[in-house]
Amino acid sequence: EVQLVESGGGLVQPGRSMKLSCAASGFTFSNYGMAWVRQAPTKGLEWVATISYDGSSTYYRDSVKGRFTISRDNAKSTLYLQMNSLRSEDTATYYCTRDPDWGQGVMVTVSS
Amino acid sequence: DIQMTQSPASLSASLEEIVTITCQASQDIGNWLAWYQQKPGKSPQLLIHSATSLADGIPSRFSGSRSGTQYSLKISRLQVEDTGIYYCLQRYSNPWTFGGGTKLELK
Numbered sequence: 001e002v003q004l005v006e007s008g009g010g011l012v013q014p015g016r017s018m019k020l021s022c023a024a025s026g027f028t029f030s031n032y033g034m035a036w037v038r039q040a041p042t043k044g045l046e047w048v049a050t051i052s053y054d055g056s057s058t059y060y061r062d063s064v065k066g067r068f069t070i071s072r073d074n075a076k077s078t079l080y081l082q083m084n085s086l087r088s089e090d091t092a093t094y095y096c097t098r099d100p101d102w103g104q105g106v107m108v109t110v111s112s
Numbered sequence: 113d114i115q116m117t118q119s120p121a122s123l124s125a126s127l128e129e130i131v132t133i134t135c136q137a138s139q140d141i142g143n144w145l146a147w148y149q150q151k152p153g154k155s156p157q158l159l160i161h162s163a164t165s166l167a168d169g170i171p172s173r174f175s176g177s178r179s180g181t182q183y184s185l186k187i188s189r190l191q192v193e194d195t196g197i198y199y200c201l202q203r204y205s206n207p208w209t210f211g212g213g214t215k216l217e218l219k
Contacts, residue, residue: 003164006149035157035208044199044210044212044213045148045150045156045195045199045201045210045213046210047207047208047210048207050206050208051169059206059207060165060207061207095155095156099146099158100157100158100161100168102155102156102157103155104155105155109211
């Protein structure tokens, strides 16, 4: 059974950093590109970043470019999202995903 | 960026009714279109990938179609468990873009 389990969320002050993790199991993690998608409270889905299967290519939405870094450790079957200079508009539930599978999501709240 | 215009924003339909949701892409995206269902407090669930292919375990009353840059999700006989919010997603080019969502309720 495929599992994607996010962790690392919580409450953080504006301008601070936070690192999300997504532990994958049930499939050969190193064979697949992965993505982070977020959803602000009561809003729609928004793609954040994508990483290729080997980590050699990464893509970001404009609003997080230069602040967020997606990475992966294939030996640990884990996906990461390093989030720096956090803003209130980054408040959302963050999902890691590799279709058709999604994690349960982790909430990030940016507030003073 | 590719814009995905999804309609309607909300929809109320009766049991067994046929329901259609559409997404209009602002440019050619080929078949790089997926449909998701999301229930309150839950992660999205993939329904359709590659515009017309049913995801594993999804009931056959769900189907996807394409006409040029317009994509449609059809539910042939609406069931109680089909309520929720539906999203389309294009992965033809970065940034990936979702439609605004369609909230489907039972009448």
